[in-house]
Amino acid sequence: MQMPDQDQEVGLVDLTGLSLDDLAALDDSVVANAIRLLQERRGNGADYMETFHDFNAAP
Amino acid sequence: MAGRYRLSTADLRGLVTGRDQLAVLRLLRTAELSKHQLFLAALMREVAQTRSAEYATTLLPAYQLLADIEKREPKVVRTLLASSQFGGWVSDCLRHLTSPVDTRSNTGAPLATDLGQLAVIAATAALRTGRPFDLSVPLRHGALTFPDFGTAYPGATTAWEWGRARFDTQGGQVMSSVSTVQIPATTDPPQSFGGDWSSITRLTTEAGGLRFKVVLDDRDPFLDCYGIDRAPVTADGLVIWQRLLDQTWDILARGHRRYATMIAAVVRALVPLARPAPMRPVSSTAASAFGAIALSLPDDALTMAEVLVHEFQHGVLSAVMDIVPLIDSGDSLPTYAPWREDARPVGSLVHGLFAHLGMARFWHHQRGSGSADEQLRADVEFARWRTLLTEAAEVLASAGVLTEYGEEFLSAVRSVLTGWQDQTLPPLAVEYGEDLSLDHRVRWRLRHLAPDSDAVHSLASAWRRGSPPENALLGLNRIRECVPAPPASRNIRSYLLGLRYRNPAQFSCWVKRPGEQAPDLRVDAADKALLTGFYASAARGYRRRIETGDDIDAWAGLAVARRHTGPARSARILAEHPEVAAALQRTLRDNPRADPDQVVAWLAGPEPTADQPTSARVC
Numbered sequence: 001m002q003m004p005d006q007d008q009e010v011g012l013v014d015l016t017g018l019s020l021d022d023l024a025a026l027d028d029s030v031v032a033n034a035i036r037l038l039q040e041r042r043g044n045g046a047d048y049m050e051t052f053h054d055f056n057a058a059p
Numbered sequence: 060m061a062g063r064y065r066l067s068t069a070d071l072r073g074l075v076t077g078r079d080q081l082a083v084l085r086l087l088r089t090a091e092l093s094k095h096q097l098f099l100a101a102l103m104r105e106v107a108q109t110r111s112a113e114y115a116t117t118l119l120p121a122y123q124l125l126a127d128i129e130k131r132e133p134k135v136v137r138t139l140l141a142s143s144q145f146g147g148w149v150s151d152c153l154r155h156l157t158s159p160v161d162t163r164s165n166t167g168a169p170l171a172t173d174l175g176q177l178a179v180i181a182a183t184a185a186l187r188t189g190r191p192f193d194l195s196v197p198l199r200h201g202a203l204t205f206p207d208f209g210t211a212y213p214g215a216t217t218a219w220e221w222g223r224a225r226f227d228t229q230g231g232q233v234m235s236s237v238s239t240v241q242i243p244a245t246t247d248p249p250q251s252f253g254g255d256w257s258s259i260t261r262l263t264t265e266a267g268g269l270r271f272k273v274v275l276d277d278r279d280p281f282l283d284c285y286g287i288d289r290a291p292v293t294a295d296g297l298v299i300w301q302r303l304l305d306q307t308w309d310i311l312a313r314g315h316r317r318y319a320t321m322i323a324a325v326v327r328a329l330v331p332l333a334r335p336a337p338m339r340p341v342s343s344t345a346a347s348a349f350g351a352i353a354l355s356l357p358d359d360a361l362t363m364a365e366v367l368v369h370e371f372q373h374g375v376l377s378a379v380m381d382i383v384p385l386i387d388s389g390d391s392l393p394t395y396a397p398w399r400e401d402a403r404p405v406g407s408l409v410h411g412l413f414a415h416l417g418m419a420r421f422w423h424h425q426r427g428s429g430s431a432d433e434q435l436r437a438d439v440e441f442a443r444w445r446t447l448l449t450e451a452a453e454v455l456a457s458a459g460v461l462t463e464y465g466e467e468f469l470s471a472v473r474s475v476l477t478g479w480q481d482q483t484l485p486p487l488a489v490e491y492g493e494d495l496s497l498d499h500r501v502r503w504r505l506r507h508l509a510p511d512s513d514a515v516h517s518l519a520s521a522w523r524r525g526s527p528p529e530n531a532l533l534g535l536n537r538i539r540e541c542v543p544a545p546p547a548s549r550n551i552r553s554y555l556l557g558l559r560y561r562n563p564a565q566f567s568c569w570v571k572r573p574g575e576q577a578p579d580l581r582v583d584a585a586d587k588a589l590l591t592g593f594y595a596s597a598a599r600g601y602r603r604r605i606e607t608g609d610d611i612d613a614w615a616g617l618a619v620a621r622r623h624t625g626p627a628r629s630a631r632i633l634a635e636h637p638e639v640a641a642a643l644q645r646t647l648r649d650n651p652r653a654d655p656d657q658v659v660a661w662l663a664g665p666e667p668t669a670d671q672p673t674s675a676r677v678c
Contacts, residue, residue: 011063015096020126054398
């Protein structure tokens with residue numbers, strides 16, 4: 001399965017209309033490209049496992 | 060056919076300015092589901108290519124079971140895929156599989172065990188829908204936790220033994236080499252503690268007609284992702300959590316309706332954390348676990364409300380950043396963030412700004428509510444964060460690290476802050492806020508900024524010659540790298556500077572009888588003088604501490620004391636260049652005239668005469 005606008009560089013891909021069977025049939029390059037964009041978007045070396053620990057850090 | 064998520068600048072501004080954004084939150088929730096689906100697709104492909112045996116025996120059967128259930132009960136499967144537990148699992152496994160360096164799984168389990176969690180997730184969907192199944196499942200120290208459901212404890216002979224889970228006409232069962240555990244027939248069993256089955260702990264509260272329902276998840280292995288130990292919930296602890304949440308929800312649902320509505324729409328799990336130290340509450344949000352907030356048991360309902368708003372903001376912005384880029388991916392220099400002990404990349408200020416903006420808005424709305432002590436607390440927090448956020452926004456604005464969306468975001472943040480500038484605050488609130496902020500900033504500068512050594516030697520030579528200092532030398536410094544956070548117990552004065560307005564009664568006990576509060580901690584005479592307003596006495600004590608050795612806390616204390624006593628120019632040096640004063644004083648330590656106050660006064664230059672303008676405010 002190909003995506004109509006996979007060349008667009010901004011915006012997480014919307015997969016909510018796809019079933020698990022559809023997901024399994026996705027083109028490998030589409031998945032790889034979407035993952036790459038998502039990781040790049042976080043910036044500053046942070047990845048999608050980033051955690052935020054800044055509440056009341058002073059004490 | 061699949062498209063892409065888009066977030067308009069109006070939506071982005073609405074999130075920042077605090078407008079009711081339920082429609083945007085719905086979009087963010089579905090976007091996070093899409094992210095989980097994408098990760099699952101990537102994970103399946105990666106495992107198929109690199110671990111074909113596990114793919115065939117574990118992942119594929121589980122995936123096919125989920126896909127079959129989805130055909131009849133799509134909502135059940137979608138809910139599971141969208142959950143923070145699923146997000147934590149799929150993110151952790153994917154990172155483990157694809158990282159160029161050998162990262163350790165968050166769970167500490169073998170990768171095969173973690174990958175096998177998909178079978179547990181499929182089993183959960185099957186149990187919820189009454190679909191017969193029989194799957195091989197990974198146990199963890201003899202236990203098996205079904206996400207958002209409960210834990211079976213069949214026991215095991217090894218830590219990572221594999222058992223079986225099944226559902227048939229006999230009901231649900233989990234089997235190990237040791238025993239078989241019967242799973243309750245209901246899909247929402249009552250909470251239970253002990254025995255071989257423990258249902259997940261749920262908290263439900265309602266105020267002002269608004270309900271908030273969450274799990275208190277102390278057991279899902281993939282919500283153990285915050286780098287802080289979790290705190291197991293006991294039956295007694297559950298009562299305390301429920302009572303505190305009831306009080307908190309009363310504050311939020313009645314006084315902060317928009318936040319309460321948005322939190323109720325997004326947050327599905329609270330993860331109880333253990334405090335690293337008694338006076339050090341913690342909370343956290345993970346980009347991989349949208350809808351989960353991790354927190355230690357807060358001291359009071361106001362604090363819990365503040366934490367929920369703060370961490371909710373982190374979760375929302377993290378989801379936003381999955382859709383639109385706010386920060387350019389280029390490197391940026393580390394800088395001061397008033398909410399952190401370490402040095403942070405400038406771009407990371409985006410997250411802190413958004414989270415603390417929510418907090419500041421909470422306190423802004425909270426002003427004038429409750430007892431006199433509670434009103435002072437709201438005033439201090441609002442005063443403090445209004446100032447710190449304004450400064451941080453300026454740093455971010457000048458850093459050149461934002462994308463077009465990021466600039467829009469920052470513009471909205473600044474418009475909110477501008478709207479707050481004309482709010483009049485009680486002087487005591489401003490003073491308490493500035494003391495705490497100054498203490499933090501000075502300690503940070505001393506830990507993270509290294510003055511240029513040639514500049515320090517030039518200053519020392521000038522001192523010895525009796526010449527005035529060269530002001531240009533003051534600003535020459537660089538960020539030290541990889542400075543670890545200080546032990547919690549070292550920062551007891553900072554904690555008390557906060558406690559004096561957060562809980563005046565407890566503060567009073569601390570100052571009068573510190574040994575009774577925590578036997579292993581002490582407040583020394585200088586700190587006690589500072590905390591009780593005897594600033595000249597505090598300054599003398601800090602000078603003595605500095606003269607006997609390097610003492611970052613003493614320099615910070617001296618800065619706070621001199622903010623109150625003056626001289627104004629010395630106070631400014633201590634606030635703005637404490638790392639230079641400390642380095643110079645260290646260099647001159649053998650000189651009998653080089654007491655800290657004299658070094659600072661020399662760096663500051665002569666005080667203006669009465670008819671010359673001066674500026675005594677330094678932070």
